[in-house]
Amino acid sequence: MKVLVVGGGGREHALVWKLAQSPRVEKIYCAPGNAGIAQQAECVPLKPTDLEALANFAAAQKLALTVVGPEAPLIAGIVDLFEARGLPIFGPSKDPARIEGSKAFAKRLMQTSGIPTASFWVCDSPTVARARIADYYAQHGADARIVVKADGLAAGKGVTVATSRQEAEEAVHRLMEEKVFGEAGAHVIIEECLTGEEASIMAITDGSHIVPLLPSQDHKRVYDNDQGPNTGGMGAVCPVPILPPDLTQQAVERILRPAIEAIRALGIPYRGTLYAGVMVTPEGPKCIEFNCRFGDPETQAVLPLLESDLLDLLLGAVECTLDQVEVCWKQGAAVNVVAASAGYPGSYETGKPIYGIEEAEAEGCLVFHAGTRREGDQLVTDGGRVLSVTGLGADIHEAMAQAYRGIARISFEGMHYRRDIGARNLR
Structure with missing residues (x-):
């Protein structure tokens, strides 16, 4: 076919x-x-x-x-x-895809479905947003953290985890007054900052049955030790020690299943990939946000561990026969490291020659292209996130070592990447 x-x-x-x-x-x-x-x-x-x-x-x-x-x-x-x-x-069709297209829709759905999540306020003006921030800091003290999110799509960059009232108000100013993400910032969500460790669970569903993929962990910040601005993702690890099978199943039953059932109750079943960003807290997994598609770069870490035929899973969702599909996984772990252009996630130049991909593949790595194109016989950069390298191993330590051996073989002018993808999992 x-x-x-x-x-x-x-x-x-x-x-x-x-x-x-x-x-x-x-x-x-x-x-x-x-x-x-x-x-x-x-x-x-x-x-x-x-x-x-x-x-x-x-x-x-x-x-x-x-x-x-x-x-x-x-x-x-x-x-x-x-x-x-x-x-x-x-x-998913347009209506249920709002679960990513509008964070306000998603948060209200979590609230009405009893899905564990952070307390939140939807704000339709800078004045209301600043008032909510002021109230929050008055209640929680000057050292509190608070989250400011653009309601609409912002390429994974519309979230600020503020460590002060001033930083939170600056985020509101950028989103709602400077409109750095256009109409995505017409409304903002002010949210309690959950404590714990983040992870991602992508699941395939036909609207009734759910097949969770192995949990993974994205690394959003551009620099080592989670420093610098948010990006579309600088690397991912799969599986994640903080989400063993029992906690993953708990997240499926308390987060993913209620969301899918709530959407079905609205009249249009959810078929496709539902991605839950979760915070693993002392009280168990809590939902940070939903996405309506496969994650990037999580997919580059998860799919190399899938033993089964992906086509069977996708068709099972489309044809509503997902309960008839058996899923098998390879043993081991995968670590994916993203190589980015100089300046990313801000402005960057393109057209820089890329070298060393064959050498990285000779190390046993998988190299997934993102922002690349060919100029004649030369491979050149064509985006902020240029490519990523996935290493595989018996455990995260081995997978991490292979990924970094591979990416060390690749070069282009201004190339930068995090050197600690997977390190927190080793700890």
């Missing part, structure tokens, strides 16, 4: 890489793809948000399945369009 993957980042490269292993997949297209994806799929010059063009392409090629990577086309309604035309597609 023929399959289309929508997107062009490291997550989509991992999806293409895993789907290419299925004996039932004869041809993979990717829109728009990247230089690495082009080695395993035919790249199609269509934007992920050009929904009509993607639907026309899927119909013309008689595709058996379209798999959507990024959140923007899901929130824009690509699944609704495809389903209206009878085109098989993996992902």
